[in-house]
Amino acid sequence: MKKQALNRRIRTTSLALAAGVGLTAAGAAQAQDTVNLAYVEWASEVASTNVVRAVLEQAGYEVDMTSLSAAAMWQALSTGDADAIVAAWLPTTHADYLERVGDDVEDLGVNLDGTKLGLVVPEYTDVDSIEDLNDNADLFNGEIIGIDPGAGLMGLTEDVIEEYGLDLRLRSGSDATMVGALSSAIDNEEDIVVTSWTPHWMFARWDLKYLEDPQEVYGGAEQIHTVVRAGFGDDNPGAYAILEAFEWTPEQMGEVMLMNQEDGSDPYENAQQWVEDNQDVVEEWLSAAQ
Template sequence: MSILGKLARTAAAAATVFGLASGAAHAEKKDLTIAYVEWSDAVVATNIVKAALEDKGYTVKIVPLSGAAMWQAVASGEADGMVAAWLPATHAAYYKKLKDKVVNLGPNVTGAKIGWAVPTYVDIDSIEDIKGKADMFGGKIIGIDPGAGLMKASETAIKDYDLPVTLVEGSDATMVAALKDAYSKKQPIVVTTWTPHWMFATWDLKYLKDPKGVFGGEETVNTVVSTGLKDEAPEAYKILDNFNLSLADEQAVMVENNKPGTDPAATARAWVDANKDKVDAWSK
């Protein structure tokens, strides 16, 4: 073979190798990690988006974390995204600290809110009313996981309203268990809560008015992803960017998840299969 022939073959081989390497470098990432907090709404949304991504060929791992750890995981790239970012108030501190290290894709649920609630049989209507009736509630406000934005707002409410009560730390599950027990006995109770939550479809509850505006106004639940996701997995990025649920849809699945022996992954799969038009729109 002539020298020119050898050079041509070598160049072609190099081009082939480079092309393969380049193609590999630009192959879409197919293994994804979604972080979430173990709130009833986040469990629903995360499992639904997991099922939708799996239908597009992704392998999706979902990881439950505290609110702070969830934000940090996405900011560091350990997680590819989350669909449980409450803004502008509940997760304001996390967003302020990490907004330059994440991409906020905007709301996936609108009309959300946080605050304190009581059963409708309890004869108070405002947070201010608790001050003179703290003994009625055993001097306690039943809370959720420590460090949650709702808990921080609750601590502020106790201070701003000068309430002689203690905020009890726990979880979504322990708060609901306390509410269920009190409701069955028609006992007074104040719980920290949020919408969307299946408790409002299960029991007759009312939010307490918040004249000082400690808990803010309407919130949105947002999708937040890592800065590299758009380049690493553009199709997944598009699905996450378009992902949205109505309050009614989310709360309906929450009610299903509350039934004994229910698997959140199974209820999410059933919802995705029954709502193909909505799910398909997330890919467009």
């Protein structure tokens, strides 16, 4: 990624919080150490990236967060403009991105297990399978409400439209616009079909269901991985160890995502609060750098 592109990024640098973690000299952060985290504006990744930021700050690091499209996020990681992401959906959604960057990144493994992708409708909608969408296209105004056009989920949904021969149009937008359309439809007891994934806070707010995917175009359950730029472990072994140890559950992520939906709440402040309230979990991640 060209450096001028990063001039547009959202910088959210913060001085380290008081740690008292007792890291060894090999893993301790120096004042000049800054970890650059890239992420996509999905509810799940906003939650996880802010939590990781708060944890790294507790360990003594300064942290920059950069919001990008999925494609730009992977590009930034491969060129070294970003140090790490905790937002890699594998083995399916981000498979193409991972294949393109090849040896320029390192996969540190799973940080969350038990994810799912697919088309989602309100529970009251009288459609249960993707195969039934064409016969009920009028219920959905002939469209599927999607998210940002660069997302892997959107590419998979285009495959779904082709494989099932759907006559519905895929409308791109963002996580926020998709949720807004879903909320409006439910308030008016209207039918709607959206692209979505688990974990997502909207499943805790509304009664929703995935449409069956008999051809399994969306694949099975996925995992979210932590991926760093090549050489990051040599440059910053302490932060590398913490990122490698970071792993939590969909329930824990869901707690943070629900906090983020409160009016006027700040995702970073919510992450700090969650970290403060879950020090037993956090200390397991931090201890990896000792």
